[in-house]
Amino acid sequence: MSADSLISLNEEIRACRKCPLGSTRANAVPGEGNKSARVMFVGEAPGATEDTQGVPFCGKAGGVLDDLLAVSGLKRTDVFIANILKCRPPGNRNPNQDEIVTCTPYLDRQIDIIRPSVLCCLGNFACGYLLRKFGLAAKVQGITKIHGNIFIADAAYGKVKIIPLFHPAVVTYDQTKLPILKKDFLQLKYVPKD
Ligand code: URA
Numbered sequence: 001m002s003a004d005s006l007i008s009l010n011e012e013i014r015a016c017r018k019c020p021l022g023s024t025r026a027n028a029v030p031g032e033g034n035k036s037a038r039v040m041f042v043g044e045a046p047g048a049t050e051d052t053q054g055v056p057f058c059g060k061a062g063g064v065l066d067d068l069l070a071v072s073g074l075k076r077t078d079v080f081i082a083n084i085l086k087c088r089p090p091g092n093r094n095p096n097q098d099e100i101v102t103c104t105p106y107l108d109r110q111i112d113i114i115r116p117s118v119l120c121c122l123g124n125f126a127c128g129y130l131l132r133k134f135g136l137a138a139k140v141q142g143i144t145k146i147h148g149n150i151f152i153a154d155a156a157y158g159k160v161k162i163i164p165l166f167h168p169a170v171v172t173y174d175q176t177k178l179p180i181l182k183k184d185f186l187q188l189k190y191v192p193k194d
Helices: 006-014 048-053 060-071 097-114 124-133 168-172 175-188
Strands: 039-043 080-083 118-122 151-155 158-165
Touching: 006 097, 039 097, 039 124, 048 060, 060 168, 060 175, 080 097, 097 124, 118 124, 124 158, 158 175, 168 175
Parallel strands: 039 080, 039 118, 118 158
Antiparallel strands: 151 158
């Protein structure tokens, strides 16, 4: 049992001023879901709707994610959903390296508390961060090349399967990615339990 708790961690994140995004956000978005989730999803950063509501993936990309979760037979209440950055970068620009370095200790603590056996990386930022974190830097490639692969790594709490996936937002501007995402999410149904 971790000494850290999601409740106190969420409070810390909501009060965070460690980087300039703390003064441009409306709300920090710690993440939400099942605190004993087997499967954890990690996106990039909150968008405008998430910033307003303080909830991850509750805008357009969230609608796509909900449909894809249904394909994999998972409900939001089964999984935990978090992001690399907990605050919205203005104009939805990409996270910068300083922000990633400052913010990802929160994600690391979430992972240590939840201890997921499957970590799904939504998009390049999550994929790059998580593969490097778990000693798999050599496997980092663009999401187009490695989506749907399963990488096995050693976490402090045991084995973890890291699965890169396209970010659901891609479907909002490129519908041809939807069948690819559906195929990868369907695969989540059959990821072995051990
Ligand atoms: N995109 C993300 O990466 N995360 C969210 O929470 C919403 C959109």
